[in-house]
Amino acid sequence: MTLLIEDTARNNLASWTCEGVQHGSIDGAVLSPFTTPRTRNKYKQSGRQTADRLRADGLVAHFDAETHALQMPNVGDFRYYNSWPLWGGAVGDLSTPAAIRDHVERVFAVQDELGVPHLGPTILLHSPQSAESQTALRLAETAADLDGNAILSLTGDSAFWASRAPLDAHVGALAQIDAAGWSLTVVRQFTVLPVPAMAEEVHGLCRTARSLSDYADVHVSHGDLTALPAIAAGAKTLGTGWDPRQRVAAYASYETRATGSDGGGWFQQVTLEGILSLLTHGEATVLEQQNAALAARILPGLVPPGPKEAFFHHVEVLDRVIAGLQIGDHRAAYNNLSTLYGAGTADWPAVAADANIASRANAWLSGVSAGLGLYGQTEGF
């Protein structure tokens, strides 16, 4: 299994996830208290109903308390969050060991209510050496103390993941906990694709995935295409979906929403396996019309007609790429992904010319490719 579908503001998490299994190796879905209500309303099913629906189809459900969203600037979309009993005192108060323990116990109790595995909460880190990183370590230790089989979380912004030796030291302290699994998240400012991934941040995520995966399964939450280097470094699964909010963990996803709209317009961009990039539906259609052979090779196949088909195609692409990276040892995975990035960079000029657009190779591939390269240097590949 290689994919977990992240929660969505739309009401189709269970249905599309269950259908998506026919298109790729989907393990299940991750519910969020920010986008799934505890009790059913006229628009969305309850968390328990969604979890049950997934399990009925043989999939797993997770519940990520996303405590790390509470530290984001302008967080304000609490419509569903406040329905979950995650806090005994003030929301977000982790100032004492007792408050930390109470919060973790409440998160686990909610997960028990949903019948999902224990996934320990964490906070958003900007630096791996700070009072906040100490709190994150205490949260992880407390979760492991309460349940030695819990999956633990590590969440930071780009600066956190790019901080080299201090990051490695923090991860070293976490590794002492000997968790059953790890969920890693890179948080960004904006919900935009392509993700503006910095090379050093990708390098940090790779080093972390490489070291933690020696002992436990590593998942990259909201990782999508940007997490492929981490997969090459040893991560087992990544989070994805049909909307950008499922593919990027960003401040903007948790801000107060101006209207009652939950879903907004459908995301129709098309994933092209050969260049590990997205094109708009219109651009992909032009490419297909101008150079059908190239389009068929790099999509591969035909342009998906709608958002649902685009999601299924995206799942197929991710599944194939990840499967290719999980054959052989770490060096082989690194070489495979380097080759894919090289091929994608080489194909972008032709894609741009035939689709009549400027090349976006730099935006899609430069950061992740450079980060993978730094990881390769660190490993001596």
Place this chain on the structure above:
Amino acid sequence: MDDAVWQEAEAVLGVEDVRELGVGGQKMVRLVRRDGNECVLKVVGIESDAPDALRRAQREVELLKALDSDHVVKVESDLVEIGNPVVGASWLEEYLDGVDLADELGAQWSWDDTRKMGREVALGLGAMHEVKVVHRDLSASNVRHVDGGRYVVMDPGFARHTLRSGLTVGGQPGTLGFLSPEHLQAYSGSPTPSSDVFCLGVLMYTALTGNQPIPFTGDPGEYLGRLLDAEIPDVAGIRPDLPAPAVELITSMLHPQPARRPRNGNRVAALLEDLH
């Protein structure tokens, strides 16, 4: 530290003075006798604004007292506070004959001798790690090779926590030339059991090659910069006669990423056992 401090310590702990074993800075070590048996009295001066360090030291002494390992010096008393207000802390340890490991390093050791030393020090560290104590200051001067051939880990970091002097930039106790990269960090990234594993890797590498992997040459800033990079000459290049698994283990113990090293002393001991 004036004589009144250690004299009060001897009175509080009910021991009879024999002779001085060592003194330096804010630390004093004396051979004493209690109930007819020789033991070591250790006294450290404490700055009045370091109550957290004192509490931590008390906790660690308590844990170490409960240890029963042939490879960790035995703590034979509680940690007691000296003075009012507190100006020092003191405790008793078993007396160890023999020599410090520092006196035996220099020439290149055989793999078998290095393996024995590494395994026994690892067992000592492992016993500490099991009770959540990190040594933090493992160096060639903190390992005793006693007359019977046994290696014993001495001076766990609790002693140094009571001192402001001798701390690294990350606020950690440690000895230049024997630090891990995590000694440069504070907060969540400060030394863990895998940092002790790195320091044991330094001892084993030094024994095998005759040189420290990241030597301290007199300039602390320059040394700490090299420690941060943790670029270490390949041990196999210096000792091509070593078995490949031995090289692999030493290299993993000295990995710059703590999560890539064996997790704790017991794990290292088990790996060394397998390398028989």
